[in-house]
Amino acid sequence: MRRSLLVSIMMLIFLIEGTWMNWLIPVDWQSRILVSPHLVLIVILFIGIYWNRHYGLFFGLGFGLLHDVVFYGPMIGTFCLGYGLVGYMAGLMPFRNERNILTTLFIVAAGIFGFEWLIYGIYRLMNVIHTPPDWSFLRHIFPSIVTNLLLALVFYIPLRKLMERVRAPQRVKEQE
């Protein structure tokens, strides 16, 4: 029941990301530099941090696949792999036991950094894009990290409340 609530909230966020974000982000940020909003990824990272890595992985794979199918462009699987991997990694971060705003935002930034490089790498490998990495980093990856960090900061309190309210049902054993 609780998980289905989270799924429906994430579905809402997914819809908002596709329809509203393009209008909210200034035109200048979409031409000279290219900022891509990753609201769903932010929530997946929060799930990875506040619940555990398995939920991060499953939510990431699910919503990534949904994104790939709905916005089918060059191929299917990029966002699925990226979201899943980053959601899992967020749950592996060592200092997630002392969760506060700083560590959370750090993990979010690292996650978006990893995700952006991952899809850049996949598209470069599959011959879809050919922009050099330094150019991509300055014009697109770095602005995206900053913008998404701001978004994460704005939604930090509500997301944290949500995560604490809709708790993961059982603790999966943590030690390896």
Add this chain to the structure above:
Amino acid sequence: MYKLMGNKKLLVLMVSLIIFIALFGMTLSGSRENATPPERFVRDNVAWAQTLFNRPARFMADLVQDIRDIRTMYAENKALRLTLTQYSRDTMKLNELEAQNLRLKDLLGFTEKQKAANNYRYHPAEVIAYSSDPYSKVITVNVGARDGVKKDMAVISIDGLVGRVIDASDFTSNVQLLTAIDSVSATNSESDKESASTPTKGISATVKGKESDSFGVVSYDPETGMLIMSKISPSDPIAEGDTIITSGIGGVFPKGIVIGTVKSKEVDKLGLNYIAYVQPAADFIHLREVLIVEKPE
């Protein structure tokens, strides 16, 4: 002791990587015809929900636009009145020319098929959603295969060419913007067979008014933010300020859609041909209504 990865985990990771790479290869958009029914089903349903979200967004955007318009109203009105008189004059001329054209075609014995060749059908469509993927640049529009939209049809806005249909579901279709047509793979696409299956194909174009002498392939260069027209032969009369239109040679795109204006022209990397930088006519960022052009069979 903290161990990064056990054997089992490593195996799972490797297998899933292989699965993903196989998935990428199988679903490359250049190599397959149509999306599978489950994909279409998901896409249509999500698009329906997205239209619900679009309504308030549109309302707000309209409101802001209206307030902004109040200031420029007077000047715009004046300019529009001027164009309107010009327009009515042009319409008169057009009617006359069209009648003459028809008469001449009859005289020359054109077949019905040839006569219908320029009878394009336009499907007006609303833009539903934008992908947050910075590289694929896909938008979803609310007409689909049920309305006659097929893969590879041209998509235009009132300013000019916007992109092409990359896949059509029953009620919606995905449009790849012109800015996703990568210049490197597009310029190589004819020379080697392999990249013919890459998802980005260039668009054959020509110069308005010099249709018979001019030819080039248009693609997007992300580094300059402009379109590049490549494979222009040295004898080509293309010059700065010319309007670039689609040539219709590819067979899929109709003839005569405005792409942009030439900003500069230079020798290409190999020194044999020329390339021209083209300022796109359409705005790709805040698209709302587009037209999908259907060519008669």
